[in-house]
Amino acid sequence: MTYFQKDIFNTPPPGIPKPAKKSDRVSRLDLGSFPIVIGLLIIWGIFQMANDKFLSPVNLTNLMFQISALGTIAVGAVLVLLIGEVDLSAGILSGLSAAVMAVLNVKAGFPGPVAVLVGLLSGLLIGLFHGFWITRFRIPSFIVTLAGQIGWTGALLSVLGNTGTVNLRDPFILGLAGTFLKRDVPNGEILGWALGGVFVAGFVINLVLERRRRLKAGLMANSINNILFKSLVISAIVFGALFIMNADRGIPSSLIFFIGSVIFVDFLTKRTVFGRHIYAVGGNAEAAYRASINVNVVRIAVFGLASTLAAFGGILAASRLLAVNQSSGGSDLLLNVIAAAVIGGTSLFGGRGSAWSALLGALIIGSISNGMDLLALPSPIKVMITGAVLLSAVTIESISRHRREAVGR
Secondary structure (H helix, E strand, O other): OOHHHHHHOOOOOOOOOOOOOHHHHHHOOOOOOHHHHHHHHHHHHHHHHHOOOOOOHHHHHHHHHHHHHHHHHHHHHHHHHHOOOOOOOHHHHHHHHHHHHHHHHHOOOOOHHHHHHHHHHHHHHHHHHHHHHHHHHOOOHHHHHHHHHHHHHHHHHHHHOOOOEEEOOOHHHHHHHHOEHHHHOOOHHHHHHHHHHHHHHHHHHHHHHHHHHHHHOOOOOOOHHHHHHHHHHHHHHHHHHHHHHHOOOOOEHHHHHHHHHHHHHHHHHHHOHHHHHHHHHHHOHHHHHHOOOOHHHHHHHHHHHHHHHHHHHHHHHHHHHOEEEOOOOOOOHHHHHHHHHHHOOOOOOOOOOOOHHHHHHHHHHHHHHHHHHHOOOOHHHHHHHHHHHHHHHHHHHHHHHHHHHHOOO
């Protein structure tokens, strides 16, 4: 019997360690996304009982509209956490990039696409600067990005000038977040269903190709039944979400950009050599260095990419709010960004997590905020609850990490 035949019967070839049993994973609290999804359903159930409008098509569409900017910034935060670093400047950097875009467009008369491009470029340059400073002088990222948070706040105030607020009117900029396919695009509802179909098809194809790659390498792979089950679950989620949003205004364009950033970063981290280097650096930087990985280049590139995503998130937020002001990128944005990444399943200790963590985490944070807004709860309560949820997620991850180390996994 060949190794490939053995794999069909879920028996690994000699020399290949057996995957952890489900009971082992439970004992280590290593349950993947399952607890997050269950937590999200519980949150939705509680708010639906408290206010029967929570799960209405209008409110769920608003929820997706609201979380897109936060989620896009959180995707960048996931990248930084994967290499075992932290970026405390992501929030204010998003506001600064949006301010650069707004001032260029409104006050300097730059076309919308050019202003957006320069705003993204400003984020990229700032991120590369942070990465260079961290690696060149071996200063903890916490200190460098904390200094950045303070310094870029001053830059934001300087860019906005005496007015303090810049109102956006450019159709291109406003359309980045404010376009709803069913409402604003001819045949937009059909386009939305088509996008959903492409997403599901891509998901299924990816599962099949991954199975074939693992079988070819003589590794354990998902069974056909497992692939069918996952495909059915994802199809139900995607098309169910489309049905709900199409009952209102359709898919918001900002959500398309958010999901697109998740797919891009997921592909980058899991399907490229650079992505493997990211996980290697986050898992053990010294071992990565000894394996001839240019650790400094990886860190600089990650900070540059993460800051670009933060800039794009800030631009999406400005497009949704129709303006940029002195509080853009401030308040509790940074807390929510880090909370979304960690609550979604990304480890604060580096080397564990995925871009999809940002989506799950943003849904949790956004649902809590949206639900409490419907209940008219005061802002301090929202912040305290978000902090409690973050502490719980970090505690579970810490316990899980210690248990993995105890069993050598």
